[in-house]
Amino acid sequence: xxxxxxxxxxxxxxxxxxxxxxxxxxxxxxxxxxxxxxxxxxxxxxxxxxxxxxxxxxxxxxxxxxxxxxxxxxxxxxxxxxxxxxxxxxxxxxxxxxxxxxxxxxxxxxxxxxxxxxxxxxxxxxxxxxxxxxxxxxxxxxxxxxxxxxxxxxxxxxxxxxxxxxxxxxxxxxxxxxxxxxxxxxxxxxxxxxxxxxxxxxxxxxxxxxxxxxxxxxxxxxxxxxxxxxxxxxxxxxxxxxxxxxxxxxxxxxxxxxxxxxxxxxxxxxxxxxxxxxxxxxxxxxxxxxxxxxxxxxxxxxxxxxxxxxxxxxxxxxxxxxxxxxxxxxxxxxxxxxx
Amino acid sequence: xxxxxxxxxxxxxxxxxxxxxxxxxxxxxxxxxxxxxxxxxxxxxxxxxxxxxxxxxxxxxxxxxxxxxxxxxxxxxxxxxxxxxxxxxxxxxxxxxxxxxxxxxxxxxxxxxxxxxxxxxxxxxxxxxxxxxxxxxxxxxxxxxxxxxxxxxxxxxxxxxxxxxxxxxxxxxxxxxxxxxxxxxxxxxxxxxxxxxxxxxxxxxxxxxxxxxxxxxxxxxxxxxxxxxxxxxxxxxxxxxxxxxxxxxxxxxxxxxxxxxxxxxxxxxxxxxxxxxxxxxxxxxxxxxxxxxxxxxxxxxxxxxxxxxxxxxxxxxxxxxxxxxxxxxxxxxxxxxxx
DNA sequence: ACCATCAATTGAACCGGTTCACACCCGCCT
DNA sequence: AGGCGGGTGTGAACCGGTTCAATTGATGGT
Numbered sequence: 228x229x230x231x232x233x234x235x236x237x238x239x240x241x242x243x244x245x246x247x248x249x250x251x252x253x254x255x256x257x258x259x260x261x262x263x264x265x266x267x268x269x270x271x272x273x274x275x276x277x278x279x280x281x282x283x284x285x286x287x288x289x290x291x292x293x294x295x296x297x298x299x300x301x302x303x304x305x306x307x308x309x310x311x312x313x314x315x316x317x318x319x320x321x322x323x324x325x326x327x328x329x330x331x332x333x334x335x336x337x338x339x340x341x342x343x344x345x346x347x348x349x350x351x352x353x354x355x356x357x358x359x360x361x362x363x364x365x366x367x368x369x370x371x372x373x374x375x376x377x378x379x380x381x382x383x384x385x386x387x388x389x390x391x392x393x394x395x396x397x398x399x400x401x402x403x404x405x406x407x408x409x410x411x412x413x414x415x416x417x418x419x420x421x422x423x424x425x426x427x428x429x430x431x432x433x434x435x436x437x438x439x440x441x442x443x444x445x446x447x448x449x450x451x452x453x454x455x456x457x458x459x460x461x462x463x464x465x466x467x468x469x470x471x472x473x474x475x476x477x478x479x480x481x482x483x484x485x486x487x488x489x490x491x492x493x494x495x496x497x498x499x500x501x502x503x504x505x506x507x508x509x510x511x512x513x514x515x516x517x518x519x520x521x522x523x524x525x526x527x528x529x530x531x532x533x534x535x536x537x538x539x540x541x542x543x544x545x546x547x548x549x550x551x552x553x554x555x556x557x558x559x560x561x562x563x564x565x566x
Numbered sequence: 567x568x569x570x571x572x573x574x575x576x577x578x579x580x581x582x583x584x585x586x587x588x589x590x591x592x593x594x595x596x597x598x599x600x601x602x603x604x605x606x607x608x609x610x611x612x613x614x615x616x617x618x619x620x621x622x623x624x625x626x627x628x629x630x631x632x633x634x635x636x637x638x639x640x641x642x643x644x645x646x647x648x649x650x651x652x653x654x655x656x657x658x659x660x661x662x663x664x665x666x667x668x669x670x671x672x673x674x675x676x677x678x679x680x681x682x683x684x685x686x687x688x689x690x691x692x693x694x695x696x697x698x699x700x701x702x703x704x705x706x707x708x709x710x711x712x713x714x715x716x717x718x719x720x721x722x723x724x725x726x727x728x729x730x731x732x733x734x735x736x737x738x739x740x741x742x743x744x745x746x747x748x749x750x751x752x753x754x755x756x757x758x759x760x761x762x763x764x765x766x767x768x769x770x771x772x773x774x775x776x777x778x779x780x781x782x783x784x785x786x787x788x789x790x791x792x793x794x795x796x797x798x799x800x801x802x803x804x805x806x807x808x809x810x811x812x813x814x815x816x817x818x819x820x821x822x823x824x825x826x827x828x829x830x831x832x833x834x835x836x837x838x839x840x841x842x843x844x845x846x847x848x849x850x851x852x853x854x855x856x857x858x859x860x861x862x863x864x865x866x867x868x869x870x871x872x873x874x875x876x877x878x879x880x881x882x883x884x885x886x887x888x889x890x891x892x893x894x895x896x897x898x899x900x901x902x903x904x905x
Numbered sequence: 906a907c908c909a910t911c912a913a914t915t916g917a918a919c920c921g922g923t924t925c926a927c928a929c930c931c932g933c934c935t
Numbered sequence: 936a937g938g939c940g941g942g943t944g945t946g947a948a949c950c951g952g953t954t955c956a957a958t959t960g961a962t963g964g965t
Contacts (some may be wrong), residue, residue, distance in 0.1 A: 235951060246915045251953060259913060277682040281629050282951030284620045285920050292631075292660045299648065302641060302842070309644050312651070312663035319683070321631045323660045324651035343616040344658070448842050474842075481846050503641070503787050503813075504843060507820050575922060585945050590923060598943065621921035624950050907965090915958075921950105928945080934938090 234276040242274065243267050254278070280319070290345040292321050293530060296337055297352030297373075299326035301414075301446040301474045303500040304352055307373075310519060311350055314527045320347070327354055329415060329446075335360040341368075348530045356380045371529045373522065376544060377423040386526045389546040393515050394428050394469075396549050397497050400513075401467045402435040405557050406495065410458045410465035411439055412475050414446040424471070440465060444475050451478025452485075459486055459494070466558035467495035473502040476512055476554075491556035501550055510553035517547055573615040581613065582606050593617070619658070629684040631660050632869060635676055636691030636712075638665035640753075640785040640813045642839045643691055646712075649858060650689055653866045659686070666693055668754060668785075674699040680707075687869045695719045710868045712861065715883060716762040725865045728885040732854050733767050733808075735888050736836050739852075740806045741774040744896050745834065748778055749797045749804035751814050753785040763810070779804060783814050790817025791824075798825055798833070805897035806834035812841040815851055815893075830895035840889055849892035856886055 240250040243266065252258035253267040271277075284290045293315055299308050312322040323346065327333040334354045341349065341364065348369040353361070356378050364370060372380060376387035401409050411428050425441040432439035440463075444454035455468060455478055470476035476498035480490060488494045490510055498505060501516035525543045579589040582605065591597035592606040610616075623629050632654055638647050651661040662685065666672040673693045680688065680703065687708040692700070695717050703709060711719060715726035740748050750767050764780040771778035779802075783793035794807060794817055809815035815837035819829060827833045829849055837844060840855030864882045 236953095237951080247952080248916075248954080249914050252914085255953095263913080279951055280684055281620060281623045282920095283953080285624050285922085286951075286953040288920075288953095290620050302645075305644055305648050306641075308651075309638065309647055309663060309665070312647075312661070313665060316662050316664055321660045321662045321683075322651070323655050324648060325655055326648070326652060344660075345618060345620055448846055452846075477843065477846050484848060504816065507787055507791075507816050509823060509848065574920095586922080587924080587946080588944050591944090594923095602943080618921055621950095622923080624952085625921075625923040627923095627950075908963105909965105910963085911961090913958105913960085916956095918955080919953085923949085925948080926946100929943080931940105931942090933940090935936105 233279070234274050236276075236278070239267065239271050239274060239276050243270050289347045291319065292323055292344070292346050293348040293350060294323040294325060294337075294341050294344070294346045295350045295352075296325045296334070296341070297327060298329050298354045298414075298446075299324070299352065300329060301472055303473065303502055307352070307519060307523065310523045311526065314523050318527065318531055320531075329354055331355040331358055334358070335363075338363055350526050350530065353380075369530055371526050373526055375424060377427065384529045384541040385543075386522055386529065387542060387544040388517075389544050390424055391427060393499065393547040394424065395431055396547075397469050397515070398428065398431050398435055398437055398439070400549070400551075400555065401469070401495065401497065402437050404467075404495065404555060406437065406465075406467045407558075408438040408440065408463060408465045409467040409469055410455075411441045411469050411471070412444045412451065412454060412458065412479065413441065413471045414475065415443045428469075438463075444470075444478070446472055446474055448474050448478045448481070451475040452481040453478075455479040455482035456485065459483070459488070466493075467497065467555065469497045469499075471499050473498040473500045473505050473512065473514055475499075476514070477504070477508065480508060480512075491554050492559050495555040495558065497555055499547070505550075506552065513552045513555045514550050515547035516550050517545060521545065572618070573613050575615075575617070578606065578610050578613060578615050581609050628686045630658065631662055631683070631685045632687040632689060633662040633664060633676075633680050633683070633685045634689045634691075635664045635673070635680070636666060637668050637693045637753075637785075638663070638691065639668060640811055641841055642811065642813070646691070646858060646862065649862045650865065653862050657866065657870055659870075668693055670694040670697055673697070674702075677702055689865050689869065692719075708869055710865050712865055714763060716766065723868045723880040724882075725861055725868065726881060726883040727856075728883050729763055730766060732838065732886040733763065734770055736808050736854070737767065737770050737774055737776055737778070739888070739890075739894065740808070740834065740836065741776050743806075743834065743894060745804075745806045746775070746777060746897075747802060747804045748776055748806040748808055749794075750778055750780045750808050750810070751783045751790065751793060751797070751818065752780065752810045753814065754782045767808075777802075783809075783817070785811055785813055787813050787817045787820070790814040791820040792817075794818040794821035795824065798822070798827070805832075806836065806894065808836045808838075810838050812837040812839045812844055812851065812853055814838075815853070816843070816847065819847060830893050831898050834894040834897065836894055838886070844889075845891065847893075852891045852894045853889050854886035855889050856884060860884065 236247055240247045253264045280291055295308050295311050308324055315322050325337045327337055331354050338360055351372045353372055372383055372385045375390045379385050429439050442458050444451045468479050470479055476496050479496050483490050483494050490496055498512045498514035501514045505512040505514050522545055575586055579586045592603045634647050634650050647663055654661050664676045666676055670693050677699050690711045692711055711722055711724045714729045718724050768778050781797050783790045807818050809818055815835050818835050822829050822833050829835055837851045837853035840853045844851040844853050861884055
């Protein structure tokens with residue numbers, strides 16, 4: 228593609244015998260007669276004109292970048308980030324991806340640096356949704372958070388996960404199978420106060436006659452293997468492990484194998500997120516799936532059509548669907564460890 | 567962050583008692599006395615000024631976006647994309663991620679649409695490196711390709727994979743173990759003419775007394791399972807499978823399990839890329855690892871410091887390192903299938 | 906025939922930087 | 936003393952759009 232200067236608005240205006248202003252309006256269909264608009268559009272098409280996004284950004288005050296910020300450690304979120312970025316591209320938006328590696332400090336730092344950058348919006352998978360620094364972004368920057376409905380920042384545009392349903396269903400499933408003590412491995416979120424998901428699990432468990440031991444785990448597979456091993460080596464070894472994330476579940480598989488426990492005979496394992504590998508491990512992982520594309524679309528449309536007709540009140544909730552596979556079963560010995 | 571208008575260059579100029587021009591030069595250290603520069607910088611710092619990237623972009627002609635284009639289907643490349651985007655962020659660049667889903671048509675289409683967007687550069691993981699459409703991007707847009715050294719576009723800034731070494735080492739490893747017939751599962755690349763990696767594998771195999779059967783596979787785990795099953799069900803079943811990508815290897819595990827073949831007893835499996843899961847599957851996958859961070863850094867620096875002192879001549883080569891784990895072994899029955 | 910109304914169109918300012926070409930001052934060389 | 940050169944600083948143009956306020960012209964009601 229040599230030479231061939233980029234066409235400017237002025238070129239189109241000249242060709243159409245109109246002023247720059249009229250041309251600009253016509254192209255965007257904001258003013259001018261139908262006939263003029265059509266003519267100008269045709270002309271632009273013919274001359275291969277497309278507005279310079281930068282100039283447009285400067286004049287209109289919106290940059291066309293959105294930041295994807297938050298905890299992007301595990302494979303699931305990584306995939307989500309890529310999907311988000313692609314969906315944004317479809318809207319002619321570019322993205323700035325910033326993994327904060329599970330640290331609220333880094334999250335704050337990134338958010339602060341985003342004020343200097345000029346982003347139109349932020350899609351957050353927050354490490355600490357309750358932190359005050361979320362208020363630090365400039366007023367006109369829209370924030371869409373994606374995350375657990377239990378911990379979400381209340382008055383914000385958000386895409387929520389119905390984890391209450393997920394946790395309830397999971398525990399019910401395990402209770403139905405005859406488990407009595409289950410371990411819950413949740414990803415490390417250093418500061419979230421109250422840890423509602425865990426509290427919920429415990430109270431739900433109680434009502435089903437389940438003893439739920441909560442433990443936190445890094446979401447890397449190896450870290451999770453450690454955390455799981457730790458949980459399994461303690462006294463009162465749980466007969467089932469509910470892992471809030473497939474990566475953690477894979478770590479649990481590893482720990483079980485290392486300890487000579489068979490899955491699901493000695494230990495039932497329940498995952499979350501239905502990663503591509505879930506149906507490949509042996510035994511196939513019972514887990515919860517999401518419609519990731521729908522989640523991504525919801526987040527992007529919340530960003531682009533703020534509070535519009537599409538979304539009811541700025542909040543959409545997604546419910547995970549239970550996918551029964553082969554990693555859960557009746558415990559062989561309901562009360563005591565096998566060996 | 568209410569009110570508090572963004573500071574403009576004019577504000578700093580006023581505060582410093584200088585003209586806009588002088589201030590601009592001073593801030594970037596291009597002109598003016600040391601003293602003035604220091605004074606202006608201090609002032610900017612104090613007033614919390616940072617240049618508006620958009621205005622800068624318009625004036626300077628560089629947008630600060632780079633596109634990450636290519637085949638981003640598998641987990642490894644997805645991870646790479648996220649890492650690239652983060653590395654770009656560190657240079658104050660934003661990214662546009664476009665997966666072309668293995669299709670050269672989409673690749674061409676994306677590239678064409680990038681001409682309208684205004685990107686400073688493209689980081690490509692090309693589906694078809696030999697296609698002519700790579701020449702279609704505007705002259706001043708720098709392209710950095712990441713990919714197989716065998717198929718790379720010659721005269722381009724690129725980050726290469728020494729797959730010749732990888733393939734050689736892999737085949738040697740299998741030959742040493744006593745395998746005679748090995749299957750090679752390569753990701754589907756519809757149009758790459760010649761398919762050099764496969765040809766290379768066959769000629770290398772020949773020289774080691776190996777019969778190498780090449781077959782292509784989608785890089786999704788499930789697609790790979792099918793492709794592998796197909797290969798294993800034919801006559802002259804190979805005793806080893808070399809999978810060009812861990813995802814494909816996982817598919818092969820699945821196929822082996824479905825066919826009742828034990829790994830590595832009945833079938834040795836060799837992966838590529840050392841994904842996080844490689845050491846988690848059972849048996850642990852023997853594979854090749856990369857220094858992903860180094861690759862990412864090389865790509866980004868090739869983009870930001872074009873042909874500069876850092877890179878020799880615009881080409882950097884990375885060599886995969888062999889990671890022996892447990893998925894390869896001597897074949898139980900060197901010549902005939904077990905059952 | 907006359908004025909109000911409204912749509913189409915326009916010139917100019919503006920967004921916030923970068924960069925060009927020129928003015929200026931001071932010191933140094935011949 | 937006159938001239939030249941290098942380092943500082945400046946006004947203005949420019950990047951390529953958007954948007955405001957004002958102008959023009961046609962329509963319509965009385």
